[in-house]
Amino acid sequence: MSGVGMGFAEILLILLTGGGLGPLLGMPPGPRDEALLRLPPTNAIVYTEWAARGAGKAGAPGVEGMIADQEVAQFLEKVHSAIVDGVIAETENRSPEEQVLGEVLPRLGFELLKHPGCLYLSYEEDHIINGDTPPAMMMSVAQGVRFALVINGEKQADQIAADFLELTQFLPGGERRESLDRLQLPVPLPGIPVTVHRHNDYFILALGDGTLDAAIAGLDGKSNGLADDERFQAGVKRVSFERAGGVTWVDTRQLLKVVTSILEPAGIDAAGTAQMLGLDSLDYFVSSSGIETNGQISCRNFIATGGKTNGILKLAAARGIKTEDVQHIPADVDFAYALSIDVTKILEEVRQILSAVGPGPAQALEDAIQEIDNETGLSVENDVLTAVGDVWTLHNSPSSGGLLFSGIVLTVDIRDAEQAQATYDKVLELIKLNLPGIINNGMSARGAEMKNREFLGQDIDYLNVVDDDDVPLAPALCLTKERLYLALHPQSIKSQLRFLKSKEKSFADQMADDFKLPDGDLLSLTYWDAEATTKLLYSLVPYFGQIIMTEVQSNAAVTIDIFDIPSARAILPYIGPYTSSTVRTPEGIMTTSTSTLPLPVGSAMSTIIPMFSARRVQHFAPVQEAVPADADF
Template identity: 25%
Template sequence: MPVVAGLLIAAWAESLQAAVPNDLASYMPEETAVYVGWSAWPSQDRVQLELAAKLLESTSERQEGPPRVISVILLDLLLPMSNAPVGIGLQNIELNDGAEVSAALIAAAGPDPQHYPQVVRGLIAECGDPELIQPLTIKNVQFQQYAVPETPFKFVWGVHKDCFILTLGESAAAAVIDTMNGARPSLAASEEMKFDRSKVQAKLDGTFTCLYGDVQRVVDIVKGVVAAKAKGLPEWFIPLIEETGIASVRSKYQHFEERDDERYVRIFAHVTGPVRGLLTLWKQAPLTDEDLRVVPDDAYWMYARNVDLAALWQEVLRVTKEAAPEVGARVEAGEAALAGMFGFSIVRDLLPKFGDTWVLFDAPQQGGFLITGAVLVAETTDAAGLNAILSAVIARTNAALGGTENRVVSKELEYAGHRIHYVVVSALPVPVAPAWCIVGQRVIFGLYPQTVAAAIRRLDAAPATTEPAPATPAARSILDNPEFRAARASLPGPAVGIGYADARLLWRLAYPLVLGVRTAFASWAEPAGAAIDFATMPPWPEARELVRVHVSTSIMDEDGVILASQGGDGRGPVMTRFANAGALFGMSWPSLSRARELAKRAASMANLRAIGEGCRSWAKQHGGQFPDSLGDLLVEGLITEKMLHSRRDPTGGVSYIYIPGQNEKSDPRNVLAFERLYDDKGTNVL
């Protein structure tokens, strides 16, 4: 029998692959504004999710309320959905006549078509009234519906063509059924999504996750929501959308793929209008090999970017003035005030002193650890002027400090024919000494003069040509790193931004910590069958083989902006970060709830003590007699209104019962006041 059952399951899985498309955007209506879909989660994400599920399962008997709901969502919905095609789409939001949200979730139903409908009914039983569930027929398909009391929201769910369908609203369900039946065009068949996918070279036959946004439709939805809430669009809304560049973006698409245990990410923004606002960040000159030659071949990480800060600031100011003139005026006034304070204008004097190339990196030869050795190498168009401004900043800072002994002291060092400037804070144990040095048309900034000096060695040793692999180790750059070269060649270019990280080194440093945490989780979840698993955490030599260097590029071509990356930790979870967060929240909820309950009890006891003190003060003025009611104490100002309300009281009324007719000579064991009883866990007594 087990063999027969296994064969049946295998046959079902094979038929499911044929019946349910890998890309459920083909079942989502074309007018979908926002879409998230996957064929399945990456293998390591699923492993992480299973561990999170076992953690929750091991504590499920102690759960109630919100953690129970999280447990059901994670164990009974997300876990099975992680291994099959799923699509989630938002069609519309309207607030004109009440609130109406049209959204849909479609998932491969699995071997038990009634599994997901039963889970939904269970969630409603946990959070609402299952008696309100009613049958519903849409397009000859049987559904169930649940109208959330005192809200305009209605959930509709059912099964059609081997897919579970859950929607907000009947219209969303009808649109999905029509799309599945071929009666209306699908999102996957839309020209816009097909174009976006072609730009990122999306492959839909393997393991992938995608996110799509019809930006202009989203803008229309936001317009409607804002207009309904504010009784019309604010004057600044349309100019803001246009001048920031949002109106120029037709759509945005993100695609995540897993190929041979390596992650590939591509993001495309389809630009069909003027390049302005935020989009000018990518309308820059491309980086050259010479720009990257300053980075060592064994860098921990680096990020290089071309951006003209002076022009970018002018664009930000222009957008601000167009969208909100009064805000633009305040920005200009603030900039003028800063110019008076520092003696120079950041916008007119400082930013134009820089070129458009910026390279930030850290490497072993910098002498730091991951970030402490980091230096920023920037182009400068006026070295002498930049030096003068930096010196003026120090002088102004000292003037602001007055005659205190904690002065910012500027010092200099000579190194390899270059003058390194650095500053220390006098009479304080400050562990950094910010430094800078001008080398030709570049300025190097670092946290220490030593790290600046190390970067000077690189600039002096770097060849002026593009000859392959220099013999001098000090002259070897990131361009001589074979993994970086190979990854860069496979990514879009020429790039205005390039990133790199030695993920293998970073993962090696994190491995001992992650190993301990995952072992602790496996022990915690052992009652649910969890165990230490090499699939989850292999030995380091094997884990190391799964890690690639991470390289990213960003470009702007005639169609828009493309950001791409590949490599990194092949085992690092992406989607399960959310699942793990939910699991940890669910498991820690009992402790958090208990701590919150104790805090509320302590606050309530403080109220009762204040009432007791008020009674004593009253007795001193009334021959030793206590008041007839708590109202007497309130009138005399011996307690406040707030002291009559407990944070544990859900009614918001007076939370304490007072027993009158007593005095200072009454039996001290008598109860003078007590808090109302809200549950079976006792109460506070005075």
């Protein structure tokens, strides 16, 4: 279907993206439904559960206070109405079927997003794969899949059921069904039943033989599923929150087992390949989101590895970041990032993997490295990797002239100062050889060259461009005994050197306050002063907001205008810093991030704009017949 009013695809996009409100529809978290844990089988490959949407609380910090703020609440209600009214207006002069879609779909979509639910995927391990052609084999594989989506309609279950039944008139036959009792949906997957069913207040979409019955048994307490699985319990405990908004579980061990059983009949040694790549070291992945006591939204992700760092996990095998590794970053940074990665170990692991594959790939790697060495005159391993260390940083400091990354400085620590100086000199010579230099004919000069100036006892090398106003950058480098600095302009390097000489407070001094790190080796960290950035960007919101609202109001059904956009004082009190960290522990790798909800304006407008822009285009498109709703569920 391509022409239901403003476009059925656009309606689906709106619903799938939370009606343009993005994560606002999932936060703050309301009550969880403990019964959902009983639904998935213990061999579930994927399980995702989300809580109901909770109400905001006036005066509370973070997302709860923001949601309850008078201006924000009114704006969100306006956006909701704009979407619903816009869809209805676009379909009111269409066919009766299109009018039903325009009225029911937005209401049903918004309602479903408010309630707790889950989805899960498993595979029947004893399922026999057959078929003589790849398509036939893929169809056979699909027949072993078991999938379910379950949503608890709670007090609105009857209204949700009524809306679902309204949509059944688009099924083959064209008659509205009177019940959602094991309603079979027509799908282009022969031999794979897809069923919609209402069980008490729960709505279930099930795919595969026996999936629906198993889900009902879990809801009735006749099975416990993942609720009794010790690995699942241990994983969730690592990432749990007192107020959890959702949890995701991926059983990588089970996934590898299933993939191996599917591929090996075709002659593929999947187990051997997984072992070579280190994938067999991945036990499970678990993620959880929730609200901290300060109102911040936090997310924890844990990959259980048993402490192994072979294969792909070599990416997490570098040394831990220490306080001194970020001592050079000023305390007032609005953005800071640090990463520890051992390229030497990674290259060594890649060599071992390719050698196990065969002589061809291994030799191709060596040839590629040799080609780089020949073209640059540098040895990647002897000149570069022996000179630099593992910790890279990126930071932007307002006191150093940085405004929204304009003063960004990239650094890498030095492993061997003498070797680093020799390599640095070779790199400079290579750059100079590839620059035209300054050509002076006596009347004018033009060209580009590397220049060197001394500042505070350090040499700064920078690109000097003459008579070319299209080049706003002057990349600069400075090598000290501790690290190499790279910036877009020499001013950032000079500010950096002045900071180092001043002995002012550094970012390292506030790490303990901003990052709640678990025990282990710190592999990466990110800090972003979202409040400072929001203050700057929000000064532009009224201007761009007026441009957007001018277009939005071209649909007569929409009453939202520039006045409805929240003021800065409705947003800024709730914006806190964004922090993220990755830590390697003896059991696995933990990533933790914390932030306040992003501004709702951008998310809402990004959906509203294409919605009403599409309106203008579709007046020129022929209106097609209402789509059979077989693929609409």
